[in-house]
Amino acid sequence: xxxxxxxxxxxxxxxxxxxxxxxxxxxxxxxxxxxxxxxxxxxxxxxxxxxxxxxxxxxxxxxxxxxxxxxxxxxxxxxxxxxxxxxxxxxxxxxxxxxxxxxxxxxxxxxxxxxxxxxxxxxxxxxxxxxxxxxxxxxxxxxxxxxxxxxxxxxxxxxxxxxxxxxxxxxxxxxxxxxxxxxxxxxxxxxxxxxxxxxxxxxxxxxxxxxxxxxxxxxxxxxxxxxxxxxxxxxxxxxxxxxxxxxxxxxxxxxxxxxxxxxxxxxxxxxxxxxxxxxxxxxxxxxxxxxxxxxxxxxxxxxxxxxxxxxxxxxxxxxxxxxxxxxxxxxxxxxxxxxxxxxxxxxxxxxxxxxxxxxxxxxxxxxxxxxxxxxxxxxxxxxxxxxxxxxxxxxxxxxxxxxxxxxxxxxxxxxxxxxxxxxxxxxxxxxxxxxxxxxxxxxxxxxxxxxxxxxxxxxxxxxxxxxxxxxxxxxxxxxxxxxxxxxxxxxxxxxxxxxxxxxxxxxxxxxxxxxxxxxxxxxxxxxxxxxxxxxxxxxxxxxxx
Numbered sequence: 001x002x003x004x005x006x007x008x009x010x011x012x013x014x015x016x017x018x019x020x021x022x023x024x025x026x027x028x029x030x031x032x033x034x035x036x037x038x039x040x041x042x043x044x045x046x047x048x049x050x051x052x053x054x055x056x057x058x059x060x061x062x063x064x065x066x067x068x069x070x071x072x073x074x075x076x077x078x079x080x081x082x083x084x085x086x087x088x089x090x091x092x093x094x095x096x097x098x099x100x101x102x103x104x105x106x107x108x109x110x111x112x113x114x115x116x117x118x119x120x121x122x123x124x125x126x127x128x129x130x131x132x133x134x135x136x137x138x139x140x141x142x143x144x145x146x147x148x149x150x151x152x153x154x155x156x157x158x159x160x161x162x163x164x165x166x167x168x169x170x171x172x173x174x175x176x177x178x179x180x181x182x183x184x185x186x187x188x189x190x191x192x193x194x195x196x197x198x199x200x201x202x203x204x205x206x207x208x209x210x211x212x213x214x215x216x217x218x219x220x221x222x223x224x225x226x227x228x229x230x231x232x233x234x235x236x237x238x239x240x241x242x243x244x245x246x247x248x249x250x251x252x253x254x255x256x257x258x259x260x261x262x263x264x265x266x267x268x269x270x271x272x273x274x275x276x277x278x279x280x281x282x283x284x285x286x287x288x289x290x291x292x293x294x295x296x297x298x299x300x301x302x303x304x305x306x307x308x309x310x311x312x313x314x315x316x317x318x319x320x321x322x323x324x325x326x327x328x329x330x331x332x333x334x335x336x337x338x339x340x341x342x343x344x345x346x347x348x349x350x351x352x353x354x355x356x357x358x359x360x361x362x363x364x365x366x367x368x369x370x371x372x373x374x375x376x377x378x379x380x381x382x383x384x385x386x387x388x389x390x391x392x393x394x395x396x397x398x399x400x401x402x403x404x405x406x407x408x409x410x411x412x413x414x415x416x417x418x419x420x421x422x423x424x425x426x427x428x429x430x431x432x433x434x435x436x437x438x439x440x441x442x443x444x445x446x447x448x449x450x451x452x453x454x455x456x457x458x459x460x461x462x463x464x465x466x467x468x469x470x471x472x473x474x475x476x477x478x479x480x481x482x483x484x485x486x487x488x489x490x491x492x493x494x495x496x497x498x499x500x501x502x503x504x505x506x507x508x509x510x511x512x513x514x515x516x517x518x519x520x521x522x523x524x525x526x527x528x529x530x531x532x533x534x535x536x537x538x539x540x541x542x543x544x545x
Contacts, residue, residue: 030089032478037103067184075113129371135186136371141202149270154269155272157304174302181412182409192399194227210374246271250304261307271313287394290396299486316412317410324405336359341354347387352376363401366378426458427502432445446505457499464522466522473514476488
């Protein structure tokens with residue numbers, strides 16, 4: 001008799017805590033991947049049952065997808081976690097065939113349930129936009145940014161392609177250090193960058209007209225002014241906000257040279273931060289690399305947000321231009337015909353133009369019926385299918401009306417009252433590598449510590465890094481306890497038998513980039529402040545990636 005998905009999940013979770021998984025990181029990865037697939041299968045079953053009683057209105061559907069106690073967007077989160085684990089997995093041999101079958105079954109269930117979710121959601125658009133109970137993307141600046149200008153130093157963060165479930169996850173990662181509000185907003189259509197980013201500008205709540213910009217491109221017209229690209233968006237923002245604006249990219253906040261950023265923030269009331277990392281990563285069509293590094297964007301955003309606060313920002317409003325679909329590679333049975341007629345633009349998930357015809361597999365409506373001004377029509381597949389067209393990526397898409405594409409996050413962050421910054425002292429740390437040489441992609445270290453005074457220890461949340469010439473070449477893979485896979489942070493704890501000691505924690509790092517030098521350094525850092533707690537230098541490296 002085959003085990004149920006719940007039994008598989010229970011078994012996998014118990015195995016990851018056993019001795020051999022701690023001793024063999026690749027074995028732990030295997031059981032962790034099995035647990036992720038089982039979690040996705042269970043979530044697919046839950047959402048499928050819920051969809052049979054799905055509400056009809058768009059506002060109620062968004063609530064179930066984004067704000068319910070167990071929101072449907074968890075289906076997307078579990079799928080992202082599984083795919084990341086699978087593409088980072090290094091086979092051990094043996095029963096890999098059965099593991100791959102499990103992954104395939106979980107993928108198929110995600111596509112099947114995700115398609116039904118998309119169909120119900122797209123059908124909801126037919127009933128029109130409700131007058132109440134719905135936040136539009138076009139209202140974000142007016143409602144969440146404008147009221148605070150001149151009163152607080154505000155950061156307005158635009159993250160290209162950050163879908164709702166990722167914004168929700170980011171909020172969870174920050175809730176210990178921030179007061180966090182997370183709201184869903186309905187994106188301007190079509191859900192493409194040139195429309196969605198412009199919808200975040202001041203004035204978009206009053207007028208936003210979808211127009212053609214030539215060569216198959218679209219633009220948003222606001223007050224007779226056509227906004228086509230990043231340069232024009234930033235220019236309009238600076239003209240209309242009435243306060244000093246400092247503009248930076250995400251990479252500027254992650255740089256070691258932060259003097260210019262600090263000076264810019266100090267002299268501005270509104271700090272605009274833009275990020276294109278998700279869209280750029282996925283548009284390259286390297287599915288393996290995109291899956292491996294997708295979660296890294298959340299870590300970078302978390303780091304950048306902490307930098308903003310350290311530089312004096314008092315309120316952060318983070319949002320997105322659109323979400324995305326990132327599932328199976330596009331097969332022929334997942335393609336449908338576009339409406340034809342006078343085509344202005346045709347992309348995998350959206351057609352915009354005039355005239356033409358559509359069948360039952362496609363929703364076709366005027367953009368005016370979808371909450372935008374303009375004389376153009378929009379068509380999109382009812383399920384997770386795509387239009388037949390030239391070019392485009394194989395598995396990453398946006399432009400349509402599914403919840404993954406059209407529900408964007410509003411993450412409002414207010415730093416909590418600052419506690420006294422903990423100095424590196426107070427604990428004498430001990431870092432004990434399991435091996436004196438770096439010979440494989442996995443490197444394990446025992447972390448422990450002891451109070452250097454009379455008081456009990458208060459173990460911090462920490463992170464470990466291997467560095468070569470100052471560059472981080474590793475990522476946290478696992479720990480005996482307290483490991484957060486989303487951030488790589490490890491929450492240490494007191495020893496149960498001696499409150500003056502930190503309980504021993506075996507942490508495993510995975511090397512993601514081969515060092516160019518013969519030795520590397522190991523650094524223990526306070527995860528919240530970034531303060532260095534301890535280090536080991538000159539660990540000999542003899543690894544072939």
